[in-house]
Amino acid sequence: MQVITTFRHMEQSEALKAYAEEKLERVTKYIDEPITAQVYFTVEKIRHIVEIVINARGITTKASEATSDMYAAVDMVLDKIERQLKRYKEKLKDHKPGANGNGRTVSKKILQAESLEAQPEPVVITTKTETAKPMAVEEAVMQMDLLHKDFLVFSDARSGEINVLYRRKDGNFGLIEPQRS
Template sequence: MQVSTTFRHMEQSEALKSYAEEKLERVAKYIDEPISAQVYFTVEKIRHIVEIVISGRGITTKASEATNDMYAAVDAVLDKIERQLKRYKEKLKDHKPAGENNGRTMSKKVFQAEGLETNAEPVVITTKTETAKPMAVEEAVMQMDLLHKDFLVFTDATSNEINVLYRRKDGNFGLIEPQRG
């Protein structure tokens, strides 16, 4: 597991870094290799905040916890992540599609806002290529919850079409499917 640590508003601590790396090993069994983890240690007045983002093949999850002790915050945030990953793994077993394919590659472009407001041509700021992984709608909902995202583009495992799942303002989910025929 590749672990990177960031210390904000505090001195770097090897003891804290090694403690977090040691504790991260217990969640490695829930994610397929390769695994990368980013750990952010932050001190704000008397609050000690730990945020962890874990990425593995096919899954990314994040959680944060604030306490008055940094070691307790590490334990609490890893308990949260472990619960999330256990729940995800169990639901994944129940909704596993029969045929696995690798998904479709998509490109996402971000345009400069000034170009959209005037008559000038919009300028592409960034382009990001991602893979729309094949999954069931239930799995896409779980993935959105784990990533704390407002929308997710994925390939429907049954129809093999690109779909968009989004979180509505009322807390429910909306699904955009391509029209056939």
């Protein structure tokens, strides 16, 4: 497991880094290799915040906790991640998504529209290319929950079509599917 630590508004602590690395070893029983974990230690006045982002093959999850003790925050955030990964692994066993490993590449563009009168055409600010992994709708919902995202672009495992899953304001989910002719 590759662990990247970042210290914000505090001095680097080898003891704290070693403690987090030791505790991160317990999540390896839930996910496949290779695993990369990013650990952010932040101090804001009296709050000690630990945020952990874990990337593994096919799954990304993140969680954060804030307490008055950095070591307690590490324990709490790892408990939260462990619960998320355990729930994810159990749901995968129940749903058995398609084993189709080829995903589609989707390009995402961010447009800037400062003034519609002054500039009639929006300007592309950034472009990001991602792979739309094949998965079932239920697995896409789990990925959105784990990533704390408002939408997810994925390839439907059954049809192979690109779909968009989004979180509605009422807390439910919406699914955009392409129209078949």
